[in-house]
Every structure is written in C-alpha cells, then in structure tokens.
Amino acid sequence: MYDSIRLMVGGLAVAKASPLGLLSQEMVMRNYVAYRQGDCQAFEALVAHYGYLAFEKAFRLFHRLGDEARDLAQELLCEVVEVLKKPLPSGSKNLTFWVNVALDRKVREYLTQDSVGTYRENRLLKKLVAVRLELESLGRAPTHPELAQALGVDEVTLERLLYLEEANRILSLSAPHPETGTRLEEMVAVEFEDELEEALEKARLGLKPEELSTLDRFLAGEEVDQGALDALAATLKARMVA
Numbered sequence: 001m002y003d004s005i006r007l008m009v010g011g012l013a014v015a016k017a018s019p020l021g022l023l024s025q026e027m028v029m030r031n032y033v034a035y036r037q038g039d040c041q042a043f044e045a046l047v048a049h050y051g052y053l054a055f056e057k058a059f060r061l062f063h064r065l066g067d068e069a070r071d072l073a074q075e076l077l078c079e080v081v082e083v084l085k086k087p088l089p090s091g092s093k094n095l096t097f098w099v100n101v102a103l104d105r106k107v108r109e110y111l112t113q114d115s116v117g118t119y120r121e122n123r124l125l126k127k128l129v130a131v132r133l134e135l136e137s138l139g140r141a142p143t144h145p146e147l148a149q150a151l152g153v154d155e156v157t158l159e160r161l162l163y164l165e166e167a168n169r170i171l172s173l174s175a176p177h178p179e180t181g182t183r184l185e186e187m188v189a190v191e192f193e194d195e196l197e198e199a200l201e202k203a204r205l206g207l208k209p210e211e212l213s214t215l216d217r218f219l220a221g222e223e224v225d226q227g228a229l230d231a232l233a234a235t236l237k238a239r240m241v242a
Contacts, residue, residue, distance in 0.1 A: 023049045025096070032095055035084065043084065050080045050099050057103055061111075072110050079106045111163045124151060124161055211235055 023031065028049065034042035058065075058073035065072060083102045088095060131150040135142035142150075148158040207215060214228045 022052060028095055029093060032084075032088075036087070046084055047077075047080060050084075050096075051077055053099065054080050054103060057107055061107070072107070075110065076103050076106055079103055108163050111160070121161065121164060124153065124157075125165055127151060128161055128165065207232075207235065 023045065028046065031039075031042040031045050031049075035046060054076035055073045058069050058076055061072065062069040079102050080099060083099050088098065128147070128151060131147060132142060135146055135150065144155055144158055148155045151158065151161075153161070210228075211232055214224055214232050218224045218229065218232070
C-alpha cells in the first residue's frame with residue numbers, strides 16, 4: 001500500500017501494469033547520483049525506469065496515432081536520455097517531475113508539429129477561452145462533450161485544440177526574454193523552485209484539501225488513518241487512468 005502510493009505520487013502510472021524495473025524514489029536519486037559520478041549501470045537502470053513512463057505515454061495515444069505511436073515512444077525514450085544527461089536545476093531533488101515535464105512537452109510538440117496552429121484553429125482557440133468561461137459560470141468545470149458542442153466541433157478536434165492550447169503555454173515559457181535572452185521558465189523557477197515543484201505536483205494530482213493533508217502527513221512519515229490512506233490510493237488510481 002505505502003510503496004504504491006509513493007509510486008503513484010511520483011507520476012509512474014505504468015507501475016500498475018508492470019512494476020518490473022521500477023525504482024523507488026530513494027533509489028531513483030541514488031542511481032542518479034551514481035550516474036553523475038560515472039556509473040553506467042546506474043544510467044541504464046534510470047533509462048529502464050523512465051522507459052516504462054515514456055512508452056506508457058506514447059501508447060495511450062495508440063487510438064489516435066496507430067503505428068506512429070512506436071515512433072513517438074522512441075522519441076520519448078531519447079528525450080529521457082537527454083533529460084538524464086543534463087544536471088538538475090539547482091536545489092532540485094525531484095528528477096521524476098522534470099522527466100514528466102520534458103515528456104509531456106515532447107508529446108505536445110509531436111502532436112502539433114504537422115501544423116502548429118492553422119488560422120481556423122487559432123480562431124477556435126480564442127473561442128474556446130470564451131466558451132469555457134461561459135460554461136464555468138454554471139458553477140462547475142465544463143465536460144469535453146459540452147465544450148465540443150459549444151464550439152461546433154467533434155471531440156477529436158477538441159482534443160487537438162486542448163493539446164495545442166497547452167503546447168502554446170509550454171512553448172511560450174521556453175521562449176527567451178526579448179531583452180535578457182533568459183528563458184522565461186528559468187526566470188519564474190529561480191527563487192522558490194522546491195515550493196513550485198511541490199505545488200505543481202499536487203495540482204497535477206488534483207487532490208482535495210483533506211487528501212492533500214493526508215498525503216503531506218504520509219510523506220512526512222507521520223501516522224495516518226488506514227481508511228484515509230485507502231481513500232487516497234483510490235483517488236490516485238482514478239487520476240492515473242482518467
């Protein structure tokens with residue numbers, strides 16, 4: 001139970017299907033330190049560990065990409081290698097977070113590389129913002145079918161628009177500042193990086209306040225009610241397959 005929660009919090013959704021080769025968070029960092037000191041076996045262990053995550057992300061899109069999902073999987077595996085070659089940002093100890101960021105960015109770039117925003121798509125993206133705000137006025141987040149109906153598009157087109165919207169946000173942070181040349185994502189991550197990582201991970205998990213409290217106490221090694229842990233595990237599993 002406890003190791004499963006730690007793996008899910010680490011973002012390794014594929015662990016539920018094939019735990020072989022996956023490392024604990026502690027072993028990830030031990031292998032990373034050993035690799036940075038020249039241990040080739042530690043590097044291979046990290047590639048195998050994050051390789052599961054790369055292939056899971058690619059083949060979740062098999063319904064859309066078909067055989068091209070294999071190509072994407074290979075590109076994501078190469079991206080894992082590139083991330084491992086770079087030193088972690090100063091003070092950061094969360095390698096999984098940065099691997100996830102890089103893989104998600106690569107997926108979005110792959111899905112939008114054929115036409116990064118046609119005229120029609122750019123108009124739909126502007127309309128999407130207005131439609132989302134209008135539907136949110138009902139007091140809840142709109143569903144994908146509701147968004148698609150309001151935009152007058154099918155759900156496949158909506159999925160592409162959502163990926164494109166997110167890709168635009170990510171790529172805009174990768175762009176250099178016009179005056180200093182510093183990447184914007186580096187500027188916003190300099191000061192409170194550890195706090196930012198933690199906040200982003202919790203936001204990605206989509207946990208309720210009471211679930212966040214349970215998670216914080218669990219990760220801090222405090223005694224937690226078994227029923228609360230069971231509920232947390234169920235929520236994390238549901239988020240992973242959503």
